[in-house]
Every structure is written in structure tokens, then in C-alpha cells.
Amino acid sequence: MKHGLNGGTGFTLVELMVAMLILTVGLLGLIGTAATTIRVIGEGDRTVGAAYHASGRIDELVALGCDNVAGGADTVEAIYRLSWTVAGDTASQVRPVMMIAEYPGARGQVRVDTFETGIPCAR
Numbered sequence: 582m583k584h585g586l587n588g589g590t591g592f593t594l595v596e597l598m599v600a601m602l603i604l605t606v607g608l609l610g611l612i613g614t615a616a617t618t619i620r621v622i623g624e625g626d627r628t629v630g631a632a633y634h635a636s637g638r639i640d641e642l643v644a645l646g647c648d649n650v651a652g653g654a655d656t657v658e659a660i661y662r663l664s665w666t667v668a669g670d671t672a673s674q675v676r677p678v679m680m681i682a683e684y685p686g687a688r689g690q691v692r693v694d695t696f697e698t699g700i701p702c703a704r
Contacts, residue, residue: 624687627660628694631682634661635696639680642667647676647702660684667700675699 592600634657642650648671654664662683669676677699686692 620687624692627684627686628692630658631661631684631692631694632696634658635663635680635682635694638663638665639678639696639698642678643700647671647700650676650678650700671702673702675701 638655642665650667652664652666654662656662663680664683665678665680667676667678677697680696680698682694682696684692
């Protein structure tokens with residue numbers, strides 16, 4: 582800070598430009614962080630949605646009972662593709678179920694999550 586001819590104080594043009602540069606770099610960093618945060622939250626939301634729909638479908642399969650359950654596939658909310666396979670036969674104590682959920686991830690990639698459970702066969 583310099584004193585002017587009439588005794589006033591103020592910032593020089595160079596000091597002002599350096600301060601603006603520092604502020605700009607800081608703001609760009611914040612904008613980049615905000616964009617990454619929004620992307621991660623969106624991806625987390627889709628992952629939770631896939632788990633929610635897969636869990637609901639597994640509950641429906643359990644409700645069908647050991648003798649009536651079969652493999653299949655379905656699309657939910659136009660973005661979640663669920664497919665499931667049922668192993669074992671009706672004579673076994675537990676029928677293993679593998680649920681696969683496919684949904685769009687970041688940058689156009691397809692995410693695939695696998696859920697496994699068993700349907701008890703009460704006799």
C-alpha cells in the first residue's frame with residue numbers, strides 16, 4: 582500500500598490484480614469441487630435406487646414361495662434393468678437367488694451390482 586501525493590492511501594494496480602488472481606483460483610477450485618460433489622451424489626442416488634428395487638423384487642420372489650419362484654428380468658423406472666436367476670430345485674432347503682441390477686453410471690458407463698440371497702423352502 583502506498584501513500585499518494587495528497588497523503589491518501591490505496592492499493593496499486595499490481596496489488597489489485599494479484600488479489601483478483603488469487604480470488605479467481607480459489608473460486609475455480611470451489612466450482613470444480615461442487616461439480617464433483619453433484620456427480621457423486623447423483624451416482625450414489627442411482628446406486629441406492631438399484632439396491633432398493635432389487636430388494637423389493639427379492640421380497641416379491643420370497644413371497645411367491647419356494648415352489649413357484651423362477652428366473653426372469655424386468656426394467657424399473659426406465660433406467661434399472663433387473664435380472665435374476667434361481668438355482669436349486671423345490672426339494673432343496675434353500676433356493677439360491679442371484680439378482681443383477683444394471684443402471685447408468687457416471688460418464689455414460691453402465692454400472693452392474695449383484696445381490697445374492699436364498700429363498701427358504703419350509704416343509
